[in-house]
Amino acid sequence: MAAVMKRYVLKLFISLKYITANVVDRNNGKIVATASTVEHALKSSLECGRSCNAKAATVVGEVLARRLKVEGLDHGQGRGIHVDMNKEVEKKGFKNRTKVWAVVNALKDNGVKVVLEDRNDDV
Numbered sequence: 001m002a003a004v005m006k007r008y009v010l011k012l013f014i015s016l017k018y019i020t021a022n023v024v025d026r027n028n029g030k031i032v033a034t035a036s037t038v039e040h041a042l043k044s045s046l047e048c049g050r051s052c053n054a055k056a057a058t059v060v061g062e063v064l065a066r067r068l069k070v071e072g073l074d075h076g077q078g079r080g081i082h083v084d085m086n087k088e089v090e091k092k093g094f095k096n097r098t099k100v101w102a103v104v105n106a107l108k109d110n111g112v113k114v115v116l117e118d119r120n121d122d123v
Contacts, residue, residue, distance in 0.1 A: 006117075008032065008076040010083045010107075014092045014099055019052045021064045021103050023073065023081055033071055035063035057099040061106025068112055080115035081107065 007027055013020040020036035037043055037056050042063060046056045068074045083104055089097045108114050
């Protein structure tokens with residue numbers, strides 16, 4: 001079975017203070033849509049202060065979903081936006097998994113086609 005081309009991939013950056021979600025076009029490495037708690041419009045509506053929580057992650061996911069729709073990429077041109085949950089959770093640390101899921105669920109709840117991957121087939 002041939003692997004589906006994973007053109008659009010969700011990349012998350014989570015620190016104690018900030019959450020940034022990017023959708024990257026793997027064909028050219030460019031970010032096609034982004035949302036972050038560092039943006040003034042988001043920062044002022046959230047109480048990130050010392051730490052960003054799952055509520056902040058949900059807002060980031062909602063904003064990203066809107067931006068993907070504007071770009072016409074909410075379905076990743078039919079292929080969906082790919083997310084390697086295991087990799088994202090491993091990379092961000094177990095304690096951040098609720099934030100990772102909050103972003104992903106917000107995307108799905110706002111009509112974005114999200115393709116969850118597991119890396120069992122990775123060699």
